[in-house]
Amino acid sequence: MSLASALLDEYASAGTQQPWPRVVVDADGWRRIVATLAGHAATLISLWCDGSAVHLSLYEENARPIVVSLDCPDGRYPSVGLSHPPALRLERAIADLYGVVAEDLPDNRPWLDHGRWGVRRPLRDCAPDAATGDAYAFLTAEGPPMHQIPVGPVHAGIIEPGHFRFTAHGETVVRLEERLGYVHKGVEALMKGVPSARAAAIAARVSGDSTVAYSLAFSLAVESALRVQAPPRAVWLRAIMAELERLANHFGDIGAICNDAAFPLMQAHCAALRERALRCADGCFGHRLMMDRITPGGVAQDLDDKGVALLRGLVIDVRKHFPKLIGLYENTASLQDRTVATGTLDATLAAAFGAGGYVGRASGRTFDARKNPAYAPYDDLAFKAPTRDRGDVDARVWIRIEEVDQSLLLIEQCLGRMPSGPVRIGLDGGSREGDAMEGVALVEGFRGDIFAWVRLAENGTIAHCHLRDPSWFQWPLLEKAIEGNIVADFPLCNKSFNCSYSGHDL
Amino acid sequence: MRKLLLTSLLKRSMTEPPPVDDAAMNAELLARLDAVSRERLGRSLSIRQVDAGSCNGCELEIHALGNVYYDLERFGLRFVASPRHADVLLVTGPVTHNMREALERTYRATPDPKWVVAVGDCGFDGGVFAGSYACTGGVSAVLPVDLHIRGCPPSPTALLQGLIALVEHSAARR
Numbered sequence: 001m002s003l004a005s006a007l008l009d010e011y012a013s014a015g016t017q018q019p020w021p022r023v024v025v026d027a028d029g030w031r032r033i034v035a036t037l038a039g040h041a042a043t044l045i046s047l048w049c050d051g052s053a054v055h056l057s058l059y060e061e062n063a064r065p066i067v068v069s070l071d072c073p074d075g076r077y078p079s080v081g082l083s084h085p086p087a088l089r090l091e092r093a094i095a096d097l098y099g100v101v102a103e104d105l106p107d108n109r110p111w112l113d114h115g116r117w118g119v120r121r122p123l124r125d126c127a128p129d130a131a132t133g134d135a136y137a138f139l140t141a142e143g144p145p146m147h148q149i150p151v152g153p154v155h156a157g158i159i160e161p162g163h164f165r166f167t168a169h170g171e172t173v174v175r176l177e178e179r180l181g182y183v184h185k186g187v188e189a190l191m192k193g194v195p196s197a198r199a200a201a202i203a204a205r206v207s208g209d210s211t212v213a214y215s216l217a218f219s220l221a222v223e224s225a226l227r228v229q230a231p232p233r234a235v236w237l238r239a240i241m242a243e244l245e246r247l248a249n250h251f252g253d254i255g256a257i258c259n260d261a262a263f264p265l266m267q268a269h270c271a272a273l274r275e276r277a278l279r280c281a282d283g284c285f286g287h288r289l290m291m292d293r294i295t296p297g298g299v300a301q302d303l304d305d306k307g308v309a310l311l312r313g314l315v316i317d318v319r320k321h322f323p324k325l326i327g328l329y330e331n332t333a334s335l336q337d338r339t340v341a342t343g344t345l346d347a348t349l350a351a352a353f354g355a356g357g358y359v360g361r362a363s364g365r366t367f368d369a370r371k372n373p374a375y376a377p378y379d380d381l382a383f384k385a386p387t388r389d390r391g392d393v394d395a396r397v398w399i400r401i402e403e404v405d406q407s408l409l410l411i412e413q414c415l416g417r418m419p420s421g422p423v424r425i426g427l428d429g430g431s432r433e434g435d436a437m438e439g440v441a442l443v444e445g446f447r448g449d450i451f452a453w454v455r456l457a458e459n460g461t462i463a464h465c466h467l468r469d470p471s472w473f474q475w476p477l478l479e480k481a482i483e484g485n486i487v488a489d490f491p492l493c494n495k496s497f498n499c500s501y502s503g504h505d506l
Numbered sequence: 507m508r509k510l511l512l513t514s515l516l517k518r519s520m521t522e523p524p525p526v527d528d529a530a531m532n533a534e535l536l537a538r539l540d541a542v543s544r545e546r547l548g549r550s551l552s553i554r555q556v557d558a559g560s561c562n563g564c565e566l567e568i569h570a571l572g573n574v575y576y577d578l579e580r581f582g583l584r585f586v587a588s589p590r591h592a593d594v595l596l597v598t599g600p601v602t603h604n605m606r607e608a609l610e611r612t613y614r615a616t617p618d619p620k621w622v623v624a625v626g627d628c629g630f631d632g633g634v635f636a637g638s639y640a641c642t643g644g645v646s647a648v649l650p651v652d653l654h655i656r657g658c659p660p661s662p663t664a665l666l667q668g669l670i671a672l673v674e675h676s677a678a679r680r
């Protein structure tokens with residue numbers, strides 16, 4: 001029997017959440033779940049707090065994902081991170097924002113709170129603070145003569161800010177420690193108590209490169225909470241947007257990875273393809289990144305014939321030009337020399353951390369949220385989720401290359417089968433039983449699975465929203481993948497992961 | 507690879523003509539740029555981009571400026587890796603409190619004369635993040651801003667318009 005069904009038998013279901021069940025457990029049940037996670041019999045989707053309880057979602061193979069809650073009236077709960085490291089940073093973030101602490105948490109350093117906000121525990125009591133900045137004790141490395149290289153938060157390129165502390169032995173990285181949180185914008189607090197339309201605009205800006213996927217995750221969660229569904233045509237349009245976003249990002253990434261291996265020719269061509277994808281998005285949906293195009297209840301704008309022609313044109317264009325670039329990637333020895341066997345991520349770790357997207361699938365994972373738990377219209381579409389098992393930069397490039405192909409196929413299928421009809425419904429029709437209504441969603445963004453959990457208040461405003469970026473579980477793996485590589489290969493490895501700072505820092 | 511390079515050589519250039527001037531932007535610039543600094547700058551600007559809390563959407567469009575369609579460098583504009591080489595700081599985001607000091611230090615590390623361009627609705631007034639405990643609410647809350655390029659994110663064309671205007675006005679009095 002799966003853990004999920006055992007819990008459902010044993011504990012009371014909260015009964016308010018859709019589409020996955022939520023059960024309220026006691027500390028004992030919580031510890032059993034932690035043991036299951038630590039024994040790798042289940043994968044952690046996320047861990048979050050709403051001020052009075054901590055919630056954890058997980059899935060087991062061949063079972064429906066589940067959300068488990070533990071009330072913590074005294075502001076403490078048994079640590080998950082203690083025996084299951086992927087939860088560590090999530091627990092540190094909960095302590096920063098809510099002052100709810102994980103007992104025996106092995107790492108008590110603040111994570112998102114740098115001591116600069118002027119308040120502490122902003123989601124609990126907003127205790128005033130001098131905002132003088134906290135010192136941060138980086139982890140050390142011992143042994144033969146070593147030196148430290150601090151990098152960031154302001155980096156040399158046009159990228160997001162974060163701090164990397166390298167400890168190197170000569171050229172070789174012995175330890176990398178990340179310090180993030182620089183772009184923490186207080187998203188959870190901003191979403192509290194606002195109407196879902198306003199919250200949707202914030203969700204769309206959690207990580208700009210995944211704006212479609214975030215809007216989709218948020219909208220699905222809100223719709224589930226309200227027990228409503230977007231009209232069929234909107235469901236298909238959403239998939240087209242999601243695949244278009246995936247295409248644009250993969251082109252950008254493939255080019256940028258090659259550029260970091262000192263091969264700008266590839267970058268120039270990939271950037272041109274990316275630009276054409278963005279222009280196509282603009283022509284079809286009225287925004288290059290398709291921001292705010294997916295909203296709770298449907299989509300903002302229908303696709304007209306002109307848009308269909310643009311999309312078909314893009315598919316033809318990519319099929320014509322992209323194979324030449326794949327050939328270029330494959331046959332350039334100097335490029336392969338940099339990407340093959342660089343930044344290898346071990347399959348066991350990728351599985352333990354539930355690494356999403358190309359990071360996981362390049363290291364032997366098969367998980368793709370479009371396949372499992374699957375959501376419309378993907379459950380009705382034919383496509384593959386490519387996997388590799390070498391886990392190096394090269395494998396992560398190949399996953400992207402193969403996904404480009406799959407996205408094109410998906411767009412074609414959507415165009416061919418999309419029903420006609422309305423693209424939006426009003427949200428007032430949702431039934432309102434019980435006091436709190438909750439919805440969850442897991443959506444496959446280009447970078448990996450994005451989790452959304454929404455609790456609506458009786459008046460329809462957002463009582464609580466938790467959004468978990470795939471980067472939460474990818475950032476720690478980057479620290480591991482770079483170990484033993486030379487410092488000069490860090491940009492390459494980093495780009496091949498392309499974790500979101502903003503999505504993680506919230 | 508040779509074939510790819512050859513076809514690129516023989517094909518018509520994909521780079522597009524520059525965008526037309528934006529009158530409102532020009533007025534804002536004229537008011538800020540004094541004659542002396544315009545003389546010193548010449549027709550070229552080195553830009554240091556600083557993300558002060560953006561959602562990374564603005565970065566994506568700033569990146570796009572380098573692609574063949576916009577080809578930023580033909581206007582004498584280029585991105586540099588260090589503020590010490592920069593004339594212009596191109597700042598995105600609502601300036602989170604956690605990034606404030608880094609932004610101020612980057613500004614101090616930039617030699618005079620220098621200009622600050624705030625990018626995006628976030629850079630203008632914090633955008634959707636305005637009012638958060640974690641954000642100062644726009645670049646002008648922290649640094650003197652010479653030019654705002656609004657949008658969420660501003661399109662590469664809008665970014666080009668703004669940056670070209672900056673270069674033109676700075677060179678106008680030569």
Ligand code: SF4
Pocket residue numbers: 205208559560561562563564598599625626627628629633634657658659660
């Ligand atoms: S202006 Fe818009 S795109 Fe730019 S950082 Fe802010 S939210 Fe993101």
